[in-house]
Amino acid sequence: MKRPNIFCHMTMSLNGKIVGNYHQAKNAGDAGKLFYHAAFEPGGAFDPNEGWLSGRKTTDDNFTFYRHPDLDLSAARVPDGDFIVPNTHPKYYFSIDPHGRLGWQSNQLQYNDTTATVVEVLTNQASNAYKAFLRQKQISYVIAGDTTLDAPLAISKLTTAFHLHRIMLGGGGVLNWSFIKQGLCDEVSIVLIPGVDGDSQSPAIFQPLTSDDPERLVNFTLKSATPVGNTLWLRYLVDHD
Template sequence: MTMSLNGKIVGKYHQAKNAGDAGELFYHAAFEPGGAFDPNEGWLSGRKTTDDNFTFYKQPDLDKTAARVPDGDFIVPNTHPKYYFSIDPHGRLGWESNQLHYNDTTATVVEVLTNQASNAYKAFLRQKQISYVIAGDKILDAPLAISKLTKAFNLHRIMLGGGGVLNWSFIKQGLCDEVSIVLIPGVDGDSQTPALFQPLPTDDPDKLVNFTLKSATPVGDTVWLRYSISNS
């Protein structure tokens, strides 16, 4: 993740002086050959992060009279070496293609749904040739999602990239082994934007996660921090 100096992951601080250097460092580490997380077979984000960056809040073109689709997951053979996994429990994202482009990276889209997603939405994904897995009944079963994705797509490494609620959810369930943060040298005055980890009101306020510093690398005015995670 990129992050402001006061722990925010969204905001105008991205316009700070030398923020571009931080962005380049993040992209190289996460996506480019020879970066710290190469090979990275895919990255995973939540619905809002996906809408903010890729689907732009477009409504899916649903056929509510679509024939009932088969139960279970729907897996399409991959056409690119990288995947984008979107956590979309209710099936709301308006994809126009089964591929997306992020800078020089092309990725194949995969949806992670729950049983709350409608038949019409699953039919929509099938028509777009977008793979999906079902993980959970009313809420996301994150361990099941990771297990299904790992097996279906022969994955060895997945990068989690927000939002804050999803980051915290995966951290507290012991599903992450490292946190990588590129600090952007700026802060804005918006007090409502999400933090790197965003607990829900229902979360245990006494829940503590411990981190051990692996490295702190200064690059110009930014710092790249890497932590290992211990849930004990």
Template sequence: MLMNRPYVFCYMAPSLNGKIKGSYRKKLEEENSDATKLFYVEGFTPEGRYGDNQGVMCGRLTTDENLTKFKKPELDTNAEIVKAGDFIAKDINLDNKFYISVDPKGKIAWQNSTIKFGNLTNNIIEIITNETSNEYKDFLRRKNISYIIAGDKNIDFETALMKLKKLFKIEKLMLGGGGILNWSLIQQNLCDEISLLVMPTADGSPDTPSLFQSKDGMSGDKPVSFNLKTVEKKGNIAWLTYTINNNN
């Protein structure tokens, strides 16, 4: 099946207690400024270990928190019915990387068809469902933002990955959270590698999201085992990589 979809690796920088958001990040910036630099260089620059990836996939909440700040899209309630099926942006540069947003209901208020990570331009691709409104699809088309339809009510990730490879020639894809998205792909055997830069900080909060989280309607909580691949010491950081046990 891998030949029909990209190679998917989950690349994250959790706290020592497995959190991916919280005040531990502030402590990290105060005492370990090289840690965040390492994460960026290895994952998002051409010379990094994962510099050959062609894009990153993130969930709707992660995108809103970090990029679009929960703004509302400017919808046209009188929009004409758009053409059925997927939409590939006009004059898209396939040499750019991609930012793939998992947005089942169509909520993200993009301002442009691309975003910048450092010096790299990323084409935006929205993954939506058949429940996404015509008004939102019209909004994406007006912004010249590509979208693919995968699933009726919930995202069909297998279909989404196959379309990403077929339509956009994506061979290697970073999975960048949040925890619900990470776990959904792991539960469906659609993630090939886990790469964790474990940060030497923690805050103990019980309310912040974890590296992996289940959610009704998206994934179950079936236990999964992993095979340790490599362990590296990078200053005060432990860099761990795993493959997923095929017997799960």
């Protein structure tokens, strides 16, 4: 399968969590600056790349804020297949949204100084009304899977449509694990925030589902461990069997 280099790049608490108020730790600023520079600024460790990919909950938490899409339930049937709009920015934001639930206001988003063009990854569970909504917003989408995401197909389609060479995988934990276990991730980059909170329910960087094989093992090879101010930057290569 033709695909880009995919690196999972995350901030993480000292006890392995990726969500929580530990981000407010007094020395978290070093981690935030390092995280952003590495993947989003010129001269960073992962520059150049064509953008990043995240799951629906991560997208709602950071960009769409749980708004409901403005759907026209009587919209005319849209053509079958994918819908690709020519890009207007050098970065893409690929959102895994199997059922078509995200309430986008625009086909672009802003993350710090980075402007990105939105691309949705749907399954056949997404309604005609939602696909019509995306078309009206001029938001590209690809369809990968019938009832659940077919990640290899999604990556293959995105690579062809958007000429991808390297992209970032940016959570959540379920999506990260899904890509890791399917051999779709080449490197894991962890920026440790020197803090821990008491939330026992927050997800880990890799979050298997109850249906996943508990005996599944993935091995990693340390590439580098770099102290930066009050944080530690860990980079691991994923050992593909």
